[in-house]
Amino acid sequence: xxxxxxxxxxxxxxxxxxxxxxxxxxxxxxxxxxxxxxxxxxxxxxxxxxxxxxxxxxxxxxxxxxxxxxxxxxxxxxxxxxxxxxxxxxxxxxxxxxxxxxxxxxxxxxxxxxxxxxxxxxxxxxxxxxxxxxxxxxxxxxxxxxxxxxxxxxxxxxxxxxxxxxxxxxxxxxxxxxxxxxxxxxxxxxxxxxxxxxxxxxxxxxxxxxxxxxxxxxxxxxxxxxxxxxxxxxxxxxxxxxxxxxxxxxxxxxxxxxxxxxxxxxxxxxxxxxxxxxxxxxxxxxxxxxxxxxxxxxxxxxxxxxxxxxxxxxxxxxxxxxxxxxxxxxxxxxxxxxxxxxxxxxxxxxxxxxxxxxxxxxxxxxxxxxxxxxxxxxxxxxxxxxxxxxxxxxxxxxxxxxxxxxxxxxxxxxxxxxxxxxxxxxxxxxxxxxxxxxxxxxxxxxxxxxxxxxxxxxxxxxxxxxxxxxxxxxxxxxxxxxxxx
Amino acid sequence: xxxxxxxxxxxxxxxxxxxxxxxxxxxxxxxxxxxxxxxxxxxxxxxxxxxxxxxxxxxxxxxxxxxxxxxxxxxxxxxxxxxxxxxxxxxxxxxxxxxxxxxxxxxxxxxxxxxxxxxxxxxxxxxxxxxxxxxxxxxxxxxxxxxxxxxxxxxxxxxxxxxxxxxxxxxxxxxxxxxxxxxxxxxxxxxxxxxxxxxxxxxxxxxxxxxxxxxxxxxxxxxxxxxxxxxxxxxxxxxxxxxx
Numbered sequence: 001x002x003x004x005x006x007x008x009x010x011x012x013x014x015x016x017x018x019x020x021x022x023x024x025x026x027x028x029x030x031x032x033x034x035x036x037x038x039x040x041x042x043x044x045x046x047x048x049x050x051x052x053x054x055x056x057x058x059x060x061x062x063x064x065x066x067x068x069x070x071x072x073x074x075x076x077x078x079x080x081x082x083x084x085x086x087x088x089x090x091x092x093x094x095x096x097x098x099x100x101x102x103x104x105x106x107x108x109x110x111x112x113x114x115x116x117x118x119x120x121x122x123x124x125x126x127x128x129x130x131x132x133x134x135x136x137x138x139x140x141x142x143x144x145x146x147x148x149x150x151x152x153x154x155x156x157x158x159x160x161x162x163x164x165x166x167x168x169x170x171x172x173x174x175x176x177x178x179x180x181x182x183x184x185x186x187x188x189x190x191x192x193x194x195x196x197x198x199x200x201x202x203x204x205x206x207x208x209x210x211x212x213x214x215x216x217x218x219x220x221x222x223x224x225x226x227x228x229x230x231x232x233x234x235x236x237x238x239x240x241x242x243x244x245x246x247x248x249x250x251x252x253x254x255x256x257x258x259x260x261x262x263x264x265x266x267x268x269x270x271x272x273x274x275x276x277x278x279x280x281x282x283x284x285x286x287x288x289x290x291x292x293x294x295x296x297x298x299x300x301x302x303x304x305x306x307x308x309x310x311x312x313x314x315x316x317x318x319x320x321x322x323x324x325x326x327x328x329x330x331x332x333x334x335x336x337x338x339x340x341x342x343x344x345x346x347x348x349x350x351x352x353x354x355x356x357x358x359x360x361x362x363x364x365x366x367x368x369x370x371x372x373x374x375x376x377x378x379x380x381x382x383x384x385x386x387x388x389x390x391x392x393x394x395x396x397x398x399x400x401x402x403x404x405x406x407x408x409x410x411x412x413x414x415x416x417x418x419x420x421x422x423x424x425x426x427x428x429x430x431x432x433x434x435x436x437x438x439x440x441x442x443x444x445x446x447x448x449x450x451x452x453x454x455x456x457x458x459x460x461x462x463x464x465x466x467x468x469x470x471x472x473x474x475x476x477x478x479x480x481x482x483x484x485x
Numbered sequence: 486x487x488x489x490x491x492x493x494x495x496x497x498x499x500x501x502x503x504x505x506x507x508x509x510x511x512x513x514x515x516x517x518x519x520x521x522x523x524x525x526x527x528x529x530x531x532x533x534x535x536x537x538x539x540x541x542x543x544x545x546x547x548x549x550x551x552x553x554x555x556x557x558x559x560x561x562x563x564x565x566x567x568x569x570x571x572x573x574x575x576x577x578x579x580x581x582x583x584x585x586x587x588x589x590x591x592x593x594x595x596x597x598x599x600x601x602x603x604x605x606x607x608x609x610x611x612x613x614x615x616x617x618x619x620x621x622x623x624x625x626x627x628x629x630x631x632x633x634x635x636x637x638x639x640x641x642x643x644x645x646x647x648x649x650x651x652x653x654x655x656x657x658x659x660x661x662x663x664x665x666x667x668x669x670x671x672x673x674x675x676x677x678x679x680x681x682x683x684x685x686x687x688x689x690x691x692x693x694x695x696x697x698x699x700x701x702x703x704x705x706x707x708x709x710x711x712x713x714x715x716x717x718x719x720x721x722x723x724x725x726x727x728x729x
Contacts, residue, residue, distance in 0.1 A: 299597070343648050351653075351698070352653040355653035355655065
């Protein structure tokens with residue numbers, strides 16, 4: 001057989017599935033990262049903030065609207081500690097607005113890392129990171145237009161002797177982390193611009209898109225593979241279920257992943273053992289029943305010379321034993337091979353069974369009704385019907401047999417006028433060797449196989465038998481058989 | 486049965502073939518009490534010797550025996566046009582009966598049969614043989630008439646379109662009796678005698694009931710009446726019958 005993926009061990013398949021999903025999702029991320037331009041940065045440029053403070057309607061590069069509001073009190077910066085980025089923005093903004101830096105308050109949002117780089121990013125995606133002198137140098141080098149960065153003052157007396165740079169950033173193309181800016185107006189009130197809502201920044205949105213696309217691409221793959229992986233297991237479960245109901249079902253085919261094949265072969269072994277065990281027991285029962293018939297026959301001949309009344313009683317005992325043996329053998333045989341099916345007239349069959357039993361003195365009648373044709377084994381169906389009618393006469397004094405038609409099936413109804421069966425035992429009476437407590441005596445006894453045999457015949461024909469108590473009293477046995485097609 | 490009447494076929498020789506010595510004893514004793522000359526053997530090989538030494542008219546043959554089984558013996562005897570055979574089987578299944586009869590047995594009895602039943606079958610088989618001049622039965626497995634087919638082995642009646650019509654035991658015997666003697670008037674007494682053998686205790690009214698049921702079952706809508714009533718005399722089977 002050609003090795004196929006579906007016959008690989010579950011372990012390998014799961015491993016391959018995980019690996020494949022991982023690879024696909026990362027491939028999507030990589031493709032998105034390299035093939036698409038970077039999204040516009042979140043944040044504000046100096047000129048946007050300045051225009052907003054002047055009262056113009058401004059839309060930031062990532063598509064959010066900026067609007068200035070006028071307030072009475074000066075906004076208090078959240079942070080009192082002066083760090084390097086705030087004065088830079090403040091000075092640039094003041095210059096852009098043409099006011100003194102004292103008239104401007106800037107509050108940079110975010111903590112730690114978000115504040116550190118003072119120039120976050122150029123529009124075209126080039127990053128400039130670092131403390132002012134270095135960053136300014138880089139920015140100047142990288143900026144397309146030198147005008148974007150203007151050095152205001154250069155002195156060498158910074159803290160700890162570090163060089164100190166005073167400069168202004170004016171470009172539209174430089175974007176700062178979100179900050180709020182306030183401008184003091186002539187009347188002492190403040191015009192305030194708040195940064196746009198930080199929720200779903202362009203990069204976050206981009207990430208979300210990657211994730212969605214990746215998930216959409218990998219989900220069908222994962223679905224297909226998972227299905228492929230579980231199908232043999234489900235088939236196995238179904239087959240196991242079928243075997244449970246029919247011990248003669250053919251052994252399962254060893255297909256699918258290695259683990260499932262192992263389970264299948266173990267299961268087949270177990271089934272074979274079980275069947276052998278059942279067959280051994282069945283054969284033993286059949287042999288005992290069979291071998292009883294020879295001594296019974298000798299007895300029958302030996303009592304010929306006994307006195308007539310004793311002989312009659314012995315004859316009855318022998319007949320009863322013979323009946324039990326026959327029932328056991330019929331039941332045991334029910335498991336045997338399938339008898340050939342012929343098309344038969346159900347009414348004629350029912351009539352002949354009723355006639356045969358009526359001739360033996362039983363009170364049995366066939367009610368008028370529809371004709372019905374089924375495909376079946378005449379011997380088996382006759383035995384089934386005989387058992388049902390005999391039961392009805394035995395426990396219910398008389399049997400009324402009727403036929404009925406249903407779409408696709410033919411029904412035989414056998415009713416009696418007896419005490420019926422307790423509701424709880426309506427199913428149990430079909431169990432082999434089951435007898436109602438009340439009937440566990442010699443006169444009506446039997447072996448308790450009649451209904452078991454009848455049901456096995458009905459089921460063998462693709463039908464079934466159900467018992468119910470009639471509301472007007474008595475038991476109703478309803479046989480449903482598939483009508484001849 | 487304690488004072489057996491002399492048998493008309495009392496000269497007949499019967500050989501019992503059964504592996505069970507007890508059965509051989511009781512059968513031998515019973516049949517000789519009824520005037521037959523009985524021999525008994527325990528298997529196929531012994532039977533062959535007995536056949537040469539003293540050929541019987543009838544063999545009562547057990548089906549299940551160690552060594553050569555009854556079916557194979559039966560097939561051998563039928564092929565050699567040997568004596569009549571009544572099969573005895575403890576299997577007692579319908580299929581066993583069919584197989585036995587198809588292999589050429591003249592009759593079949595399930596164990597444990599009653600002595601009376603055995604005696605009736607023995608007489609019937611011997612009588613049939615005598616009627617056919619001692620020849621083995623021609624082996625008609627079925628009778629065909631007017632589109633119907635009566636399977637004598639399976640005891641089934643099949644219509645022209647292949648539908649199997651169930652017959653009760655009495656109906657089958659009656660129909661067989663009628664169809665085996667077509668176009669002859671048979672009185673109720675004759676029918677009772679022929680259909681049920683001499684041991685029946687039914688009244689002749691029962692025959693009328695069976696006939697009317699048979700007529701219903703044989704009604705294929707053509708309006709043709711196969712079983713005719715001959716007023717004051719009996720019944721007549723009006724059809725050409727072919728043995729198949």
